[in-house]
Amino acid sequence: MHALENRIATSVLVIGTGGAGLRAAIELAERGVGVLAVGKRPKADAHTTLAAGGINAALATMDPEDTWQQHAADTLKESYLLAHPETVRIVAEGAARGIEDLERYGMPFAREEDGRISLRFFGAHSYRRTAYAGDYTGLEIQRTLINRAAQLDIPVLDTVYVTRLLVRDGTVFGAYGFDLADGSRYVIHADAVILATGGHTRIWRRTSSRRDENTGDSFRLAVLAGCRIRDAELVQFHPSGLIAPESAAGTLVSEAARGEGGILRNGLGERFMERYDPERMELSTRDRVSLAAYTEIKQGRGTPAGGVWLDVSHLPRETIMTRLPRVYQTLLELQMLDITRQPIEIAPTAHYSMGGVWVRPEDHGTGVGGLYAIGEAASGLHGANRLGGNSLIELLVYGRLAGQAAAEHSAGLEEHRRSAEAVEAARAEVDELLAADGPENVRALQRALRDVMTEHAGVVRDESGLLKGLEELAAVEARMADVGVHPDLAGFQDLAHAFDLKSAALAARATIESALERRETRGCHNRSDYPRLDPELQVNLVWSGPGAVEREPIPPVPAAIAALMREVSTAGKLVE
Numbered sequence: 134m135h136a137l138e139n140r141i142a143t144s145v146l147v148i149g150t151g152g153a154g155l156r157a158a159i160e161l162a163e164r165g166v167g168v169l170a171v172g173k174r175p176k177a178d179a180h181t182t183l184a185a186g187g188i189n190a191a192l193a194t195m196d197p198e199d200t201w202q203q204h205a206a207d208t209l210k211e212s213y214l215l216a217h218p219e220t221v222r223i224v225a226e227g228a229a230r231g232i233e234d235l236e237r238y239g240m241p242f243a244r245e246e247d248g249r250i251s252l253r254f255f256g257a258h259s260y261r262r263t264a265y266a267g268d269y270t271g272l273e274i275q276r277t278l279i280n281r282a283a284q285l286d287i288p289v290l291d292t293v294y295v296t297r298l299l300v301r302d303g304t305v306f307g308a309y310g311f312d313l314a315d316g317s318r319y320v321i322h323a324d325a326v327i328l329a330t331g332g333h334t335r336i337w338r339r340t341s342s343r344r345d346e347n348t349g350d351s352f353r354l355a356v357l358a359g360c361r362i363r364d365a366e367l368v369q370f371h372p373s374g375l376i377a378p379e380s381a382a383g384t385l386v387s388e389a390a391r392g393e394g395g396i397l398r399n400g401l402g403e404r405f406m407e408r409y410d411p412e413r414m415e416l417s418t419r420d421r422v423s424l425a426a427y428t429e430i431k432q433g434r435g436t437p438a439g440g441v442w443l444d445v446s447h448l449p450r451e452t453i454m455t456r457l458p459r460v461y462q463t464l465l466e467l468q469m470l471d472i473t474r475q476p477i478e479i480a481p482t483a484h485y486s487m488g489g490v491w492v493r494p495e496d497h498g499t500g501v502g503g504l505y506a507i508g509e510a511a512s513g514l515h516g517a518n519r520l521g522g523n524s525l526i527e528l529l530v531y532g533r534l535a536g537q538a539a540a541e542h543s544a545g546l547e548e549h550r551r552s553a554e555a556v557e558a559a560r561a562e563v564d565e566l567l568a569a570d571g572p573e574n575v576r577a578l579q580r581a582l583r584d585v586m587t588e589h590a591g592v593v594r595d596e597s598g599l600l601k602g603l604e605e606l607a608a609v610e611a612r613m614a615d616v617g618v619h620p621d622l623a624g625f626q627d628l629a630h631a632f633d634l635k636s637a638a639l640a641a642r643a644t645i646e647s648a649l650e651r652r653e654t655r656g657c658h659n660r661s662d663y664p665r666l667d668p669e670l671q672v673n674l675v676w677s678g679p680g681a682v683e684r685e686p687i688p689p690v691p692a693a694i695a696a697l698m699r700e701v702s703t704a705g706k707l708v709e
Contacts, residue, residue, distance in 0.1 A: 212516025374482025517656025
């Protein structure tokens with residue numbers, strides 16, 4: 134007996150309803166192209182809402198000498214030369230338009246008294262170019278995009294979990310999935326598909342992602358469709374994630390806390406940044422602060438719970454209330470802690486996937502016909518270190534461009550061939566999991582996998598640890614063959630978690646195998662056995678399946694941009 138199958142056809146299917154997915158859907162609807170957006174969590178609760186700091190564009194409203202070229206140069210410098218220069222150019226040059234689009238949709242940016250958009254400093258930017266709305270910029274962007282999508286009557290399905298992309302002869306023709314509430318199936322036929330399904334940071338124990346998001350869905354969907362993964366090993370660890378309570382481990386304390394004058398101390402009370410970056414201290418870059426905190430904890434100078442202290446209690450109460458309202462509120466709610474009086478216990482936290490699906494710079498096409506990847510699911514902009522505020526602008530620039538490319542692909546199709554075999558394979562995969570009645574618990578295996586990644590592929594890595602990680606990962610993969618999946622009255626979450634686990638295992642393998650291959654220390658990737666940067670490794674590592682990692686050369690930086698690359702002082706700037 135087969136579950137009910139809903140059959141839907143649309144010109145373009147967008148998978149993921151965060152900022153990137155919604156921006157792409159809006160582009161399509163504004164062009165009059167049929168679009169359907171599906172997500173596995175309510176669109177108002179997308180990961181985008183957690184982005185606190187701001188969104189970058191060289192608008193020059195505060196520093197008239199700023200240019201998009203300088204924004205590009207700063208981004209490439211911060212990427213340790215692993216970003217794709219053309220991707221960087223497109224984002225930096227298209228950023229102002231991205232902000233204009235948001236304004237047109239009604240985004241309430243913070244403004245100066247004369248009405249121009251306020252911009253603030255973020256670490257490693259040469260000028261003020263980060264637009265914001267309080268310390269909840271991502272939330273406002275998401276609200277703005279949801280409102281615009283509603284005005285355009287864009288259909289959004291909020292409870293559909295996509296399990297497979299449907300491909301025939303190297304061209305995508307839709308996707309297969311199920312409804313999280315009632316288990317009914319979806320066969321969605323589409324001329325083009327845009328993948329906006331986030332990153333893979335949830336495969337670590339402490340992460341700024343919530344439960345059951347960013348488990349590497351984009352990696353698995355893409356690889357099974359014939360795409361490749363670029364820079365899987367390059368993951369940004371945010372310096373300040375909460376340790377407690379366990380249910381909220383990894384929740385971020387905005388780096389505005391350091392930007393406003395917060396001080397970091399180890400378990401002995403020492404201000405340890407003096408040892409690692411005496412000039413910039415707490416205002417150093419993310420990768421340095423994370424490495425410093427990690428080293429203190431690892432060498433036994435951490436707090437009893439395995440963290441370090443971040444203290445803002447010496448700041449005027451008014452500063453905390455006006456500049457750090459969300460941090461104040463969050464700590465009160467989660468820990469009954471008053472940050473105006475007590476320090477916050479934090480530790481480095483998996484925060485952002487700088488790698489992702491391999492895409493072309495011009496339109497984020499994946500090499501599979503009609504399939505595009507955008508947002509944190511894609512790669513190319515951030516290299517080995519992300520410039521704070523660049524992730525939000527990337528959603529808008531490439532949401533627009535991929536929407537445009539998908540529209541053109543759909544319009545240009547003379548015929549679209551489908552494959553009953555592909556649909557049957559997707560259907561059988563779900564049937565098989567639903568029938569699985571083994572002794573292994575999906576949640577326990579997810580935990581085991583996160584422990585492997587945290588232990589062996591975290592902030593600092595080395596060959597023996599990574600090899601041990603591969604061994605332990607193989608053991609988890611073997612146990613996955615014996616899971617039991619038991620949907621209940623509350624819905625089909627258990628089935629979703631089983632697919633999350635499949636994605637996480639694939640993403641973990643891509644990450645560890647790529648990390649083994651990158652025998653150097655560069656940006657976020659610290660190899661204690663290879664502490665120096667190796668000029669030979671100024672390449673992207675592209676993973677196409679177990680054991681298959683290739684080096685991809687990166688085009689040279691155009692001379693006009695290279696001339697602007699420089700060490701940027703972070704004195705007095707936020708380093709989000």
